[in-house]
Amino acid sequence: MTRRRQAPAEGEGNERVLALLWHAPQKVITAGGFRRTFEILDRTPAGVEVLALDDEPSFLLDLSNENVRVVEYMIPRPVRALEARFFWYERALEWVIATIVMFWECARIGFARERFDVVFVPSSEQVPALLAGIFAKYALHAPLVVCNLNIDIFPRPVRKPLALLHNFADGVIVISKHLADELQSYGLRVPVQLNGVGLDAGAIRAGADPEEKSYEGVFVGRHDTEKGVFDLIAIWSEVVKAYPEARLAMVGSSNPTNRAKLDALIAKLGLAERIELLGTVGDEEKYETIKRSKICVFPSYVEEWGIVPQECLACGLPVVAYDLPVYRENIEPCEAVFREDIGDVNGMARAICRLLADDTYLQYARVGPDFVSRFDWEAVASREFEIIRGWMDVGGRTARPSRQEAG
DSSP states (O other): OEEESOOOOOOTTOEEEEEEOOOOSOSSOOSHHHHHHHHHHTTOOTTEEEEEEEESSOTTTTOOOTTEEEEEEOOOHHHHTTTTTOHHHHHHHHHHHHHHHHHHHHHHHHHTTOOOSEEEESOTTSHHHHHHHHHHHHHTTOOEEEEEOOSTTSOHHHHHHHHHHGGGSSEEEESOHHHHHHHHHTTOOSOEEEOOOOOOHHHHHHSOOOSSOSEEEEEESOOSGGGTHHHHHHHHHHHHHHSTTOOEEEESOOOHHHHHHHHHHHHHTTOTTTEEEEESOOHHHHHHHHHTEEEEEEOOSOOSSOHHHHHHHHTTOOEEEEOOGGGGGTTTTOTTEEEEOTTOHHHHHHHHHHHHGGGGGGGGTTHHHHHHTTOOHHHHHHHHHHHHHHTOOGGGOOOOOSSOOOO
16 A cells, blocks of 8 residues: 555544545546545545545545545556556456455454544445445444446446445435436435535636637547547537538547547548547646637536536536536526537537637637536535535444435
């Protein structure tokens, strides 16, 4: 184990949380769910101590809250070296190793009789963390609270078993009513609490606005089929027919298999000069790229909140996206959001072209920032810890939910 960010010694009477995590091997935050975890833990309230167990390199090392101590565990480098050629085999092996390591660490904590009032899994769709959380619940005799951010990233046959695993938790947090309904349809029976996602719109807008735009469109997200990246290439092919010089920036991680497919499709459609794959970048570069773009193009199939459209709205961009049910819970009322039927590549392209015509996109430069000002990380973090504390087994009392159950 590699230990970093040593916090002050355990405070007498403090409530203690063991947070269990796994993420893909980048320190840069590559997904909205990890951003949510970072922002919530960075707002850990006084009187609460968090020990966060995360794989190396942890994206939590930049936390400013000294009530959080991060312990990194290592995946052997020869295993991660397999990623370039055998991605899915490497990922499966890494999940097995991460699960074993977290089991071992939780057992060690139990043998040492170290006290924790609750075990928290902030991204329970990450299977190693969920399995370790279930083990820790019994090893540490502490209630288990998990937060599920998305069930649709898994094939349908996997969703029900994964949802049923959540029944080992004492309580489940979800980020949307749509997700709560999905999990319950797959067999979730334990109490569900609803808590969404925030946005630091002020920090996003803090940087200087570019003097001119470099891209007509921008996409931010994992480069996977469920995120609509192959639809995205087809969409942009149609846009280029109307606007031959239109450029698209794509920001986000991509496994080697998908990257090869993307490169081949881009070459086949003759879009090498029109699409730029920027890869994984830090927040500053990400927001700079968004601000240098005219329109957010987001043909994702699987959102359970949709933080990227909100980030782009905060930067003054209109958003063209597939009409996912979850958007009705947050961004649907915004005039700068244009929703097309799921899978309607031509409809997406037409909407983009309408916004590019006569610089129509500029009409929405203030609409988005004004709309997303309602989303606040402080409120989300406060609610999260209210839920977690509500389940703590204080003084031997039975853990209990903090508010009325969702659904």
